[in-house]
Amino acid sequence: MSAQFDTTADTVFSEEEVLRRIEQAVLDHRLAPGTKLKEVQLAELFGVKRGLIRKVLTRLAHSSLVLQTPNRGATVARPSVKEGQDLFATRRVIESAILETLIAKINDLDLEQLGKMLQREQQAYLSGDSAQALSLSVDFHRELARMAGNGVLETYLNDIIRRTPLVILAHLGDEAENRCRNHEHEAIVDAIRRRDVKAAITVMNHHLLQIESKIQHKSERSHTDLASLLRPESILHSE
Amino acid sequence: MSAQFDTTADTVFSEEEVLRRIEQAVLDHRLAPGTKLKEVQLAELFGVKRGLIRKVLTRLAHSSLVLQTPNRGATVARPSVKEGQDLFATRRVIESAILETLIAKINDLDLEQLGKMLQREQQAYLSGDSAQALSLSVDFHRELARMAGNGVLETYLNDIIRRTPLVILAHLGDEAENRCRNHEHEAIVDAIRRRDVKAAITVMNHHLLQIESKIQHKSERSHTDLASLLRPESILHSE
DNA sequence: GATAATAAAATTGTTAACAATCCATATCCA
DNA sequence: TGGATATGGATTGTTAACAATTTTATTATC
Numbered sequence: 001m002s003a004q005f006d007t008t009a010d011t012v013f014s015e016e017e018v019l020r021r022i023e024q025a026v027l028d029h030r031l032a033p034g035t036k037l038k039e040v041q042l043a044e045l046f047g048v049k050r051g052l053i054r055k056v057l058t059r060l061a062h063s064s065l066v067l068q069t070p071n072r073g074a075t076v077a078r079p080s081v082k083e084g085q086d087l088f089a090t091r092r093v094i095e096s097a098i099l100e101t102l103i104a105k106i107n108d109l110d111l112e113q114l115g116k117m118l119q120r121e122q123q124a125y126l127s128g129d130s131a132q133a134l135s136l137s138v139d140f141h142r143e144l145a146r147m148a149g150n151g152v153l154e155t156y157l158n159d160i161i162r163r164t165p166l167v168i169l170a171h172l173g174d175e176a177e178n179r180c181r182n183h184e185h186e187a188i189v190d191a192i193r194r195r196d197v198k199a200a201i202t203v204m205n206h207h208l209l210q211i212e213s214k215i216q217h218k219s220e221r222s223h224t225d226l227a228s229l230l231r232p233e234s235i236l237h238s239e
Numbered sequence: 240m241s242a243q244f245d246t247t248a249d250t251v252f253s254e255e256e257v258l259r260r261i262e263q264a265v266l267d268h269r270l271a272p273g274t275k276l277k278e279v280q281l282a283e284l285f286g287v288k289r290g291l292i293r294k295v296l297t298r299l300a301h302s303s304l305v306l307q308t309p310n311r312g313a314t315v316a317r318p319s320v321k322e323g324q325d326l327f328a329t330r331r332v333i334e335s336a337i338l339e340t341l342i343a344k345i346n347d348l349d350l351e352q353l354g355k356m357l358q359r360e361q362q363a364y365l366s367g368d369s370a371q372a373l374s375l376s377v378d379f380h381r382e383l384a385r386m387a388g389n390g391v392l393e394t395y396l397n398d399i400i401r402r403t404p405l406v407i408l409a410h411l412g413d414e415a416e417n418r419c420r421n422h423e424h425e426a427i428v429d430a431i432r433r434r435d436v437k438a439a440i441t442v443m444n445h446h447l448l449q450i451e452s453k454i455q456h457k458s459e460r461s462h463t464d465l466a467s468l469l470r471p472e473s474i475l476h477s478e
Numbered sequence: 479g480a481t482a483a484t485a486a487a488a489t490t491g492t493t494a495a496c497a498a499t500c501c502a503t504a505t506c507c508a
Numbered sequence: 509t510g511g512a513t514a515t516g517g518a519t520t521g522t523t524a525a526c527a528a529t530t531t532t533a534t535t536a537t538c
């Protein structure tokens with residue numbers, strides 16, 4: 001398992017660092033849904049006490065990336081198709097509200113900032129650095145939320161963003177190219193620039209529905225595979 | 240402080256029970272915003288170990304009812320006016336989405352259930368049991384969320400509902416009658432019955448804006464009181 | 479008397495040892 | 509053999525003692 005985290009035995013990590021690394025391992029699919037997360041194992045791996053791992057696992061459980069069961073420890077969450085659908089449906093609602101709030105108050109400085117972010121995204125994409133491009137495309141959504149200035153909406157969007165990769169990976173595997181399309185981000189900024197709430201929301205929803213539809217499609221296919229329905233523990237998922 | 244919780248020394252409490260009681264004390268205004276929550280004190284009070292109190296405080300912090308500061312313990316949260324506004328604005332968004340989702344799928348059985356809830360609310364109100372009436376009026380909102388069937392939306396609404404009393408109390412004190420008006424709940428159910436999404440949302444927003452406007456009004460008054468602006472620790476708030 | 483430095487007390491944070499629970503394997507009995 | 513029942517090891521959960529930090533009280537100095 002140590003291969004999953006890229007640690008050396010004698011380094012020590014802070015709580016935040018441990019959290020970040022486990023989260024990243026989950027989201028990068030290096031830890032499959034259902035994988036058992038043993039406390040001592042992780043503690044030794046990161047060179048920290050078990051108590052710290054305990055805290056981290058509880059925090060991860062709270063953001064729905066990990067499932068904690070009393071007396072039976074923690075496993076990587078295994079979100080259902082339904083949960084994925086609910087998550088995306090809610091995301092459309094939240095992102096729409098963010099756009100509406102943002103457009104009511106945006107200034108030229110903010111618009112300039114968004115323009116810069118689009119450029120950086122484009123640059124990363126063109127230079128073939130797809131990991132960086134993905135990261136920047138997520139940042140774009142986060143930045144809209146920040147600029148909108150509603151802390152509660154921002155928290156909820158961040159929660160959803162944190163959970164999204166696991167939902168996608170759990171149901172699409174590595175098949176899908178799930179990166180946001182850059183030209184759609186541009187279209188959103190265009191609409192914001194024109195203060196056109198309706199257009200912005202339309203583009204955003206289209207944008208989000210693209211990914212969503214892939215999951216939907218995949219889950220329909222899965223349902224025709226009767227064997228996998230009867231045997232919930234797929235061999236793909238280490239237990 | 241023991242008077243705040245209504246405990247006797249020799250009873251023991253489960254984690255859930257301790258959580259519920261502290262939460263209730265905060266929401267009932269028996270513990271003012273800013274009040275220090277000392278671990279040993281609470282542990283002795285409930286007859287539990289300090290570790291359990293620790294867990295509970297962390298959970299309360301996560302739902303924004305308690306503020307935890309490293310090495311300095313926990314205090315009852317002191318939500319800002321801004322946070323209250325953001326919370327209400329988000330609530331309108333979430334409740335609207337719930338109504339839209341619900342109307343698309345509601346059946347006669349659900350409608351019957353809602354009708355029964357309205358009756359019970361009305362009954363409690365008429366019989367003068369205002370605590371019960373308040374509780375049932377909150378249940379009404381929760382029930383709409385449950386029936387809508389989107390788990391993520393439901394979670395977010397419950398989060399907001401949990402935080403709302405503290406926001407109201409922190410800025411309105413005990414001045415306000417904040418109970419939902421029963422006839423507005425009836426109007427919402429009417430609109431749902433007619434599958435009229437727009438009307439339902441309009442009534443709901445009106446409903447929520449009523450409470451919100453009271454906070455707004457109060458906070459404007461506060462701002463004219465310069466002394467309280469300069470001295471953030473009001474004498475009303477125990478520290 | 480106000481301010482700064484110091485010491486003591488109170489409070490939070492951590493940990494290692496212990497307890498309780500779960501899980502896989504072995505054992506027993508029909 | 510099949511299936512229930514013990515058994516031991518692994519794992520999670522709890523706690524009491526200790527450590528670190530903050531807060532309060534005391535003293536010293538101007």
